[in-house]
Amino acid sequence: MNEQLLNRVLRQAEALCARRGARLTPQRRRVLELVCRAERPIGAYELLDQVRDGGKAAPPTVYRALDFLLEQGLIHKLETLHAFIGCTHPDHPHSSQFLICADCGKVTELEDAALLGSLHSAAAESGFSPQRPVIEVIGTCARCAHKPDRPAD
Amino acid sequence: MNEQLLNRVLRQAEALCARRGARLTPQRRRVLELVCRAERPIGAYELLDQVRDGGKAAPPTVYRALDFLLEQGLIHKLETLHAFIGCTHPDHPHSSQFLICADCGKVTELEDAALLGSLHSAAAESGFSPQRPVIEVIGTCARCAHKPDRPAD
DNA sequence: ACCAGGAATGTAACGATATAACAGCCCCAA
């Protein structure tokens, strides 16, 4: 996430939390910023290292911040990677899908209505009521597909 | 999985492995049977307890069997639960979807072509080549939706 | 039958991810 987008996201986060009466404390804001600055999904313990930064901090510090940010929809958790990414459009609640490149590790967040529709149709046939769809697709991104070969294998 | 289906699955597993030159050893067959007998997704350490059954066994024993069974498509892993279920139709390779009831824990395996189609379309728009789609839907199953209330909350 | 050599298993230790439980702090509201 570039600097400009990051600033926008942080401002949106503050506005959203204010509107909702949720407290985006410095600790939480710090974790949000770290997640968003990471070019790739980032793990909780990796975050912990950065939060410590010489000082002291324990897992609950980071996990509690992550829980808050997840509740507010400011970040997403990638179940297949046990890692987190910042949401680029937290302004509205959404159920999104993730394209995860197994080669370069980059993740693209989609919000595909047709895909969600298919999912709801399929669930409905079984009388099932979806509450939290988890859709994560491991594959190869366009950039990596164009690479002629793995350069440094 | 009922006894009849279990027996069919075990026979299919033997046939498949034989055809592929893969060795469905007693250990692996045992783990497959334990996974299939479980009414719900079962975790690796839970399996380990049952594999031990008084004797001795260590995590790699179970994880290696699980790896083999996953490779052969005889079981599936549920990423959101860190648990495993037996595949009810291992005769052909497939990418399936899972409906996970948050109330009773039951899991339904789907193989919905339309849903997969939507997924591929959505991915294609981003130039992304899917290799392993992970689709797990947390929600409420038909049975649990009909319950008037949580009986013992 | 014999003997590699690879596949499968046993065993001990460790690493990574996540939560429980309880204590102290801060801020606002009654």
Place this chain on the structure above:
DNA sequence: TTGGGGCTGTTATATCGTTACATTCCTGGT
């Protein structure tokens, strides 16, 4: 001012998964 709820600190522990290396088993070539 005095709770009380929300946030944070701290320690320990639970849960999930892997590494590394020794041993055993099976198989295929001779």
